[in-house]
Amino acid sequence: MSASFTPSDLQAKAIREIKDWFLHRTAEQQVFRVFGYAGTGKTTLTRHAIDERRLDTMVKGADGMVGDEMARDLLAFGKPILVLGDPGQLPPIKGDGAFTRAAPDVMLTEIHRQAGESAIIRLAAMARRSLPINTHARRSSGSR
Numbered sequence: 001m002s003a004s005f006t007p008s009d010l011q012a013k014a015i016r017e018i019k020d021w022f023l024h025r026t027a028e029q030q031v032f033r034v035f036g037y038a039g040t041g042k043t044t045l046t047r048h049a050i051d052e053r054r055l056d057t058m059v060k061g062a063d064g065m066v067g068d069e070m071a072r073d074l075l076a077f078g079k080p081i082l083v084l085g086d087p088g089q090l091p092p093i094k095g096d097g098a099f100t101r102a103a104p105d106v107m108l109t110e111i112h113r114q115a116g117e118s119a120i121i122r123l124a125a126m127a128r129r130s131l132p133i134n135t136h137a138r139r140s141s142g143s144r
Contacts, residue, residue, distance in 0.1 A: 011045045014106040018049040018082065021105070026080040031099065035085040036108030037124075042084045045108075050082075071098035088128055 021032045036042050074081055083099045126133055
């Protein structure tokens with residue numbers, strides 16, 4: 001691992017799984033899916049796995065925006081495709097994401113980019129879980 005990137009246990013496991021897929025399973029599994037919410041390190045760990053092994057693969061982010069036609073085009077190249085996805089991302093305007101229909105091979109759940117106690121992260125997590133947001137906790141500004 002590089003000195004500038006020290007992966008968490010889950011990220012290290014994801015890197016191992018990406019490498020194992022690429023080295024041993026791409027013939028039977030052309031697409032490998034790494035999903036996680038914003039800030040979980042999908043891009044960083046993927047870059048690390050590819051750089052370390054110089055993997056010859058296509059990486060596709062924002063996979064929810066890839067429709068059936070584009071997915072067929074990408075698959076037609078016959079190259080391994082490493083898909084990065086965010087289950088919290090809004091769906092495409094038309095249809096659904098061709099690569100998001102299947103379950104992820106790796107699901108990252110620890111947020112690293114922002115502070116874990118960030119109000120934005122906390123509220124986003126509550127919204128994803130359909131939890132009520134306490135509107136009474138707002139600060140009184142004196143105006144209505």
